[in-house]
Amino acid sequence: xxxxxxxxxxxxxxxxxxxxxxxxxxxxxxxxxxxxxxxxxxxxxxxxxxxxxxxxxxxxxxxxxxxxxxxxxxxxxxxxxxxxxxxxxxxxxxxxxxxxxxxxxxxxxxxxxxxxxxxxxxxxxxxxxxxxxxxxxxxxxxxxxxxxxxxxxxxxxxxxxxxxxxxxxxxxxxxxxxxxxxxxxxxxxxxxxxxxxxxxxxxxxxxxxxxxxxxxxxxxxxxxxxxxxxxxxxxxxxxxxxxxxxxxxxxxxxxxxxxxxxxxxxxxxxxxxxxxxxxxxxxxxxxxxxxxxxxxxxxxxx
Numbered sequence: 001x002x003x004x005x006x007x008x009x010x011x012x013x014x015x016x017x018x019x020x021x022x023x024x025x026x027x028x029x030x031x032x033x034x035x036x037x038x039x040x041x042x043x044x045x046x047x048x049x050x051x052x053x054x055x056x057x058x059x060x061x062x063x064x065x066x067x068x069x070x071x072x073x074x075x076x077x078x079x080x081x082x083x084x085x086x087x088x089x090x091x092x093x094x095x096x097x098x099x100x101x102x103x104x105x106x107x108x109x110x111x112x113x114x115x116x117x118x119x120x121x122x123x124x125x126x127x128x129x130x131x132x133x134x135x136x137x138x139x140x141x142x143x144x145x146x147x148x149x150x151x152x153x154x155x156x157x158x159x160x161x162x163x164x165x166x167x168x169x170x171x172x173x174x175x176x177x178x179x180x181x182x183x184x185x186x187x188x189x190x191x192x193x194x195x196x197x198x199x200x201x202x203x204x205x206x207x208x209x210x211x212x213x214x215x216x217x218x219x220x221x222x223x224x225x226x227x228x229x230x231x232x233x234x235x236x237x238x239x240x241x242x243x244x245x246x247x248x249x250x251x252x253x254x255x256x257x258x259x260x261x262x263x264x265x266x267x268x269x270x271x272x273x274x275x276x277x278x279x280x281x282x283x284x285x286x287x288x289x290x291x292x293x294x295x296x297x298x299x300x301x302x
Contacts (some may be wrong), residue, residue, distance in 0.1 A: 007071070015034050083108075128146070131203070142218060157188075158188050158270070203281070225287065250265075
């Protein structure tokens, strides 16, 4: 079977994943790379020149890797930053002109659907509904689902790059800044609050970067390669430890990558808000998310 490639052009990070489909279903991973491009470092509404160049340079190199691995079919998709930026369309045009890579913009709803599809391959859902959360730079996706069915899904423009630019002005972050974030979330996430009144959940499934940091800090011995589970009580002391630290102190913390030191505080403020809102008792970290959801569709021929 031909090798497949997926490129995820996120607000903070670009990802490349190359796999070989297996005859019995699933895939064998051949190559995985993540680059911190930070398209929204100057704000979500315009991709600044330096970030624009970084993004194009990454895609040129991704094109070479795809050729090196003999990838037969590749898909690239853009999310919040490219949907929002006034020069997002120009970035997509230049990317195709310089690399031959055609970037498909997907909606927040489509992003949420694919995240569920990816997570379902990695996480052992029970009969109960779970809340899936994917924290991005420009947006955050929420899905209420079990393994087979999505009951509710929505994307909200309150990603960590957005929250940091608007609210995180001091080191360490000030209580008033945290309160301002939570007031905004009270307004923006009202549809999530309404959905949680209809669909009761007590488990949160987290995908992507922030949750990977939590896993590295809280999980010493991982029992399964594609997911990790911990009780919510372990989250709160870690939250206090990180949020009360300034940037220099966070840089010295083992387990927090330098590339995430700037965004981790607002990410944890957002996560604490959702944990409290939903009454979460257990957090599961999924190794799979959007990219793997797209791969599942490519393998199935959809």
